Amino acid sequence: MPDTRQRIVEASAELIRNQGYAATGVKQIVAAARAPFGSLYHFFPGGKEELAAEAIGLSGALYLELLPAVFDPVPDLGAAVRAFFSGAAEHLRATDYADACPIATVALEVSSTSEPLRRACATVFDSWIDAGVERLVARGLPEAKARELVVGVIAALEGAFVLCRALRSTEALTVAEELVVGAVEAALASGGD
């Protein structure tokens, strides 16, 4: 069993992923973490905002670790993108449309109200973009084109999650998959020009 501090961060990350930042109360966090109430402020003197910033970073790092597992074994980049979107759709159905992006909800909630949390979200998105660009450049695409594709893939994925969760349907992920695979294949065929 991980230590108390770690349990608090992990419980926060899960609650924030499912219901967002504002709806997640400190009482709910310590209950989910099976931690004494005072321990939250002991480990995080800045309270919920400081804790959430760390939880956002943890979620971002965990998802970043998925990238090599999904992309590196598949030589065909279009097929890897397809597998990623299809896997996301399957997981969404399996979790009753609850488990999509771990930070999109909080990103929208805080972008105009908490600069520390906006920065935490921005750092995660930047890390995902950088990791994606690195992979596409390694496959021979120029950096600018690689960045355009990765930003497009993440945007299409995030927006599809919004529609899928609200409409309780994976249609938008299927559509987004076609949209981005088309762009990836066109870029590879033209060598990124």
Add this chain to the structure above:
Amino acid sequence: MPDTRQRIVEASAELIRNQGYAATGVKQIVAAARAPFGSLYHFFPGGKEELAAEAIGLSGALYLELLPAVFDPVPDLGAAVRAFFSGAAEHLRATDYADACPIATVALEVSSTSEPLRRACATVFDSWIDAGVERLVARGLPEAKARELVVGVIAALEGAFVLCRALRSTEALTVAEELVVGAVEAALASGGD
């Protein structure tokens, strides 16, 4: 000056658009609406949830009214989509990255926690999709292809908003614009096959 009930709904719609549902308190709503506290429960016996459902519907209807103004005067559909994304990027910069989609934040917050609010968001997304499909079908695209394009445009737009707000950059909207304009033009060129 609109009546008290209308002011409460409009104030709620604006607060929810900027900071989401959970962060918006009833005290904040009545203050923004310059309404007596009791009036909220007088008009909305179901409290914040009932009020938010109506505010979501109002926001959705207002944005739906923008569609004819943006799309109908422009004969070239690709150009209309470009104008729409560029306009969204300009507006995002002008509002310091605050004013994007009026319902995406609440959609992500409530999709797994409030079925009445999820349904309110789903009704809005469905109305946007239907209005877009109607326009594309009127321009000669088969319905299935029209729906695919509209869902793709909304997904790319919503996801770009997430990235733009968190990263305080309009890059993702520019990328999303290229992605969807390419798909729209390819569909028109092939007659939607």
